Amino acid sequence: MTKRSLSLIALGLAAALVLASCAPKPAAIAPQAKRPLILGMHAITETDADARALIGEVPALARRGVNLLVNEVDYWYDYASHPELKMDNPVKKATVKALLAACRAHGIRLVPEFQTLGHQSWAEKTFPLLVKYPHLDETPGKYPGNKGTDPWGTEFYCRSWCPLHPEVPPIVNDLYDELLDVFEADALHVGMDEVFIIADADCPRCAGKSTAELFARAVNDAHDHIVRQRGKEMMMWADRLLDGQATGYGLWEASMNGTDKAIDMVPKDIVMCDWHYEPKYPLQPTPKSVFPSPKIFADKGFRVLPTSFRDADALGRLIDQSLALGSDKVLGHLCTAWRPLRKGDSARLRQLKAASKKIRKARG
Numbered sequence: 001m002t003k004r005s006l007s008l009i010a011l012g013l014a015a016a017l018v019l020a021s022c023a024p025k026p027a028a029i030a031p032q033a034k035r036p037l038i039l040g041m042h043a044i045t046e047t048d049a050d051a052r053a054l055i056g057e058v059p060a061l062a063r064r065g066v067n068l069l070v071n072e073v074d075y076w077y078d079y080a081s082h083p084e085l086k087m088d089n090p091v092k093k094a095t096v097k098a099l100l101a102a103c104r105a106h107g108i109r110l111v112p113e114f115q116t117l118g119h120q121s122w123a124e125k126t127f128p129l130l131v132k133y134p135h136l137d138e139t140p141g142k143y144p145g146n147k148g149t150d151p152w153g154t155e156f157y158c159r160s161w162c163p164l165h166p167e168v169p170p171i172v173n174d175l176y177d178e179l180l181d182v183f184e185a186d187a188l189h190v191g192m193d194e195v196f197i198i199a200d201a202d203c204p205r206c207a208g209k210s211t212a213e214l215f216a217r218a219v220n221d222a223h224d225h226i227v228r229q230r231g232k233e234m235m236m237w238a239d240r241l242l243d244g245q246a247t248g249y250g251l252w253e254a255s256m257n258g259t260d261k262a263i264d265m266v267p268k269d270i271v272m273c274d275w276h277y278e279p280k281y282p283l284q285p286t287p288k289s290v291f292p293s294p295k296i297f298a299d300k301g302f303r304v305l306p307t308s309f310r311d312a313d314a315l316g317r318l319i320d321q322s323l324a325l326g327s328d329k330v331l332g333h334l335c336t337a338w339r340p341l342r343k344g345d346s347a348r349l350r351q352l353k354a355a356s357k358k359i360r361k362a363r364g
């Protein structure tokens, strides 16, 4: 549900704030080993009609070589475990089953996504968890109308739940369980991108604590349930685990508030969906963007799924640089549209077409 048109503005602000840069050199190009690679598509469904439209796109996705569909449903699923937390016109169970059947028929792995910790609001709309249970908000009563300036000096973006509130895990674990069961999934994507509200000075549990430790707590709570208890795989957006200054990515595609130290506090079996979209980063001295993070994650022992958006040049470089590592930790590539897929999108989307060409070539 993000954003990303805001990224350029934000990066410009970050450049003004940070004068020093420390960008790595582009990776050397190495011969490609032939191996099964993921070509993923991320798709949001905000209504049952969106999900039905997505079903119609499955054959075309398969023709593009897509073998992973990450379906972000958040509060737009018709939850039986917590009906108070579903949005209007939610995706129905029967529609998920039809989507699953279509994916299975076309060899596509279907993974649901639920935004965890951050992204608990969008613009002026606060999502159901913090509407129904406002005491679970990291900043209850603050930022009226979801407006203001956050502690890091940037314009308020999205609400977060409190990672230390003991009432949060029992609720969200129910939602995770329901998604895993209805989707009959072997993995869950937990989101966790762009968390700016964390360790708020007015939270009685979090004030004064390390942002990295708090972020790691949220990651580890999700992992404990999804991986340790349910035996499933966990995927997440990886931006909060990267140093925005050292990578040159800035404050959107990486962290400028210390959460990056959590990279050494979370389990290595999490698949890191490492999203980077820009043709040029103000904090990098290079004329075109370079992408140091796939190597950072692979070197740490994580599997990494580099993720792109619309810019075809940036997408091409991200794929080339990540595959050039020659590491089996680099799983392939994930495309995003950041909106529901409409009829014909799978054939039309330039980013999917470009990524498909490169990944299929690399598959051999």
Ligand SMILES: [Zn+2]
Binding pocket: 138, 161, 162, 163, 164, 165, 199, 200, 203, 204, 205, 206, 207
């Ligand atoms: Zn808190």
